Amino acid sequence: MSSPVIQTFSLSRDFGDKRAVDGLNLEVHAGEIFGFLGHNGAGKTTTVRLLNGVIDPTSGTAHVLGMDARTEGSILRARTGVLTETPSLDERLTARDNLSIYADLYSIPRQNVAARVNALLTEFELSDRADEKVGGYSKGMKQRLALARALLHQPEVLFLDEPTSGLDPVAAKHVHTLVEHLARREGRTVFLCTHNLVEAQKLCDRVAVMEQGRLVALGTPTELTRQYVKRLDVELEVDPSQVELALQILRETPRLVLGSPKQEKDMITASLAGRDAIPELLSLFVNKDLRVYRLAPQEANLEEVYFALNGGAA
Ligand SMILES: Nc1ncnc2c1ncn2[C@@H]1O[C@H](COP(=O)(O)OP(=O)(O)OP(=O)(O)O)[C@@H](O)[C@H]1O
Numbered sequence: 212m213s214s215p216v217i218q219t220f221s222l223s224r225d226f227g228d229k230r231a232v233d234g235l236n237l238e239v240h241a242g243e244i245f246g247f248l249g250h251n252g253a254g255k256t257t258t259v260r261l262l263n264g265v266i267d268p269t270s271g272t273a274h275v276l277g278m279d280a281r282t283e284g285s286i287l288r289a290r291t292g293v294l295t296e297t298p299s300l301d302e303r304l305t306a307r308d309n310l311s312i313y314a315d316l317y318s319i320p321r322q323n324v325a326a327r328v329n330a331l332l333t334e335f336e337l338s339d340r341a342d343e344k345v346g347g348y349s350k351g352m353k354q355r356l357a358l359a360r361a362l363l364h365q366p367e368v369l370f371l372d373e374p375t376s377g378l379d380p381v382a383a384k385h386v387h388t389l390v391e392h393l394a395r396r397e398g399r400t401v402f403l404c405t406h407n408l409v410e411a412q413k414l415c416d417r418v419a420v421m422e423q424g425r426l427v428a429l430g431t432p433t434e435l436t437r438q439y440v441k442r443l444d445v446e447l448e449v450d451p452s453q454v455e456l457a458l459q460i461l462r463e464t465p466r467l468v469l470g471s472p473k474q475e476k477d478m479i480t481a482s483l484a485g486r487d488a489i490p491e492l493l494s495l496f497v498n499k500d501l502r503v504y505r506l507a508p509q510e511a512n513l514e515e516v517y518f519a520l521n522g523g524a525a
């Protein structure tokens with residue numbers, strides 16, 4: 212495998228006596244959409260700032276695209292794009308001017324600026340209002356403009372700190388499509404901080420969960436759900452005349468079935484003690500001449516992992 216695009220070694224950062232990031236070891240690979248999850252104050256934004264050399268680590272190292280974030284921050288930032296948590300746009304200027312000024316800062320050749328800015332305004336559906344002052348924009352429009360700005364210089368690595376917070380579902384979906392496009396078609400690496408677990412599940416190849424500055428879980432969404440969610444919910448459809456029999460078998464097998472099975476018309480749902488409960492249960496059904504038409508496991512999701520890790524605390 213190629214060398215990681217992001218690599219940290221024992222990365223730590225203190226603010227006074229508060230340790231915001233605590234001994235973080237992380238590797239993110241080219242073209243990956245990497246989700247960074249954790250409660251408020253878990254250290255996500257601080258990590259993004261460390262990775263871009265905006266602040267220095269107290270100890271440990273962070274390398275991005277092979278460069279040391281602490282000593283080579285300015286050349287590194289020319290190749291990364293960052294959507295910060297609360298992006299600062301110049302509200303007195305138009306969207307077009309906001310982008311054009313940044314194009315200059317990123318040293319985009321003058322003759323290419325207008326075309327690049329127009330392409331982004333179109334992509335983010337801001338063309339109609341491109342020449343209005345940003346102060347009059349809605350939150351979602353500002354967020355889209357900030358995202359367009361982060362992409363101006365076609366960065367190889369994109370850091371998105373809660374990119375869909377405050378967006379309506381249509382705008383959020385637009386961002387998701389864009390992130391997928393950037394990673395899947397263009398091979399860019401995306402480091403995505405989010406509180407939206409559905410978003411993380413849908414988009415991310417791997418996710419890391421932070422808690423009080425420490426990495427507490429790392430893996431693909433499927434790996435994490437298998438590891439942390441032992442329960443397996445299933446839907447069961449049996450011969451309509453045998454629903455009661457099915458419920459009785461489920462209730463009499465607490466070793467395999469957690470809690471009480473639920474019934475809605477001919478459909479039964481139950482929580483099993485894991486995947487291995489399925490074959491055992493099926494052979495029990497067969498022994499009792501129960502006609503099973505369908506037994507469908509429901510995939511657990513990252514939300515359940517998150518709550519399992521945090522002991523149910525929101
Ligand atoms: N500049 C700073 N000065 C003092 N403390 C800070 C500073 N920046 C961050 N912290 C502290 O570091 C910890 C981690 O903060 P950080 O902003 O990285 O969390 P986060 O995971 O991004 O949270 P959120 O989900 O709320 O955005 C918090 O306790 C925060 O108060």
Ligand SMILES: [Mg+2]
Pocket residue numbers: 255256257296372
């Ligand atoms: Mg944050």
